[in-house]
Every structure is written in structure tokens, then in C-alpha cells.
Amino acid sequence: MCLVCIAFASWVLKSTNPDSGDTWKAVLLANISALSAIRYLRRRDATGEKPLRQTPSV
Incomplete structure (x- = not known):
């Protein structure tokens, strides 16, 4: 869901006409x-749920 929100925000900014008053x-x-x-x-991180992507420890 969060990726959808980020994608939507990106789309809104790209499709906006900068010359309009809105x-x-x-x-x-x-x-x-x-x-x-x-x-x-x-x-999600505060509740201790599994992160979206786990990085291997060195």
C-alpha cells in the first residue's frame, strides 16, 4: 500500500501543469x-513486524 501512495504522489507531481493556479x-x-x-x-517497524526487505549482516 505504501508503494501505491508513493507512486501516486510521483504521478501527481509529474502530471501537474506548473503554469496552472491549482x-x-x-x-x-x-x-x-x-x-x-x-x-x-x-x-510497521514499531510493532516489530518483519521489514519489507532484510539486509544481510556482515
């Missing part, structure tokens, strides 16, 4: 989506 709405929507994804990942 650019701030797209930026706000993208930021909310990105913050939601970050909060989800932090909450």
Missing part, C-alpha cells in the same frame, strides 16, 4: 500521500 493542490495531495506512506512504514 498546482498547490497537487503538491498538497502528493505530500499527504508520501507522509501517509512514511507513517505506515514507521508504524
Whole structure:
């Protein structure tokens, strides 16, 4: 789900016309989506769930 939010935020920013007066709405929507994804990942880490990707220890 968090990847969907990040992808959506990226798509919104790429598809926005910078000359229009409604650019701030797209930026706000993208930021909310990105913050939601970050909060989800932090909450998942705090609960002790298995991380999305495990790195091998050296």
C-alpha cells in the first residue's frame, strides 16, 4: 500500500501543469500521500513486524 501512495504522489507531481493556479493542490495531495506512506512504514517497524526487505549482516 505504501508503494501505491508513493507512486501516486510521483504521478501527481509529474502530471501537474506548473503554469496552472491549482498546482498547490497537487503538491498538497502528493505530500499527504508520501507522509501517509512514511507513517505506515514507521508504524510497521514499531510493532516489530518483519521489514519489507532484510539486509544481510556482515
